Amino acid sequence: MVPRRRAVVPAHGGGARRTAGLRADRSGQRAASNIRDAEGKLQIAELDLAKWEAGELPQKRNELKLAREKAERRVERAEDALEDSRVLHKEKFISLAELDNSIVEEIEAKAALETAKLNINVYETYTYQRDRTQKTTAVVQARDALDLTKRNAERAISRDQATLVSR
16 A cells, blocks of 8 residues: 655745645555555456356366266167167067157267267367466456556656655
């Protein structure tokens, strides 16, 4: 935090010095406020990154893994059901339409499995990279903004102090 500066005002005269002191005081308050703002933005960016890494990322990966596992099981059941349907149809226990339904179910199950695998691949290859870049870039930018704000505050205070001393 930037300390507040108070001007020493002589009993008579010193108007310019008093004005410069007030300006320095306001400049210091403004600088401190800007620094607090930048620190807050950095903290939010860091929290967003941590939340994504600890919560959203593992949750998304678990969802994708679960979808793939469900699709794999569905394919296994559909293949077994198709085998049974072929045997039953051969022995005239079910109609050709029922056999066709089993074939369609197997095709749909395999398509769902391919979609689940594709979703994992797209997430890991593109979405994960994009999200990670966005979150880490936000932290870097917030850190850079804080550094710049601190340097600007130091320059402003130095300039105001120099003005105060020269009057």
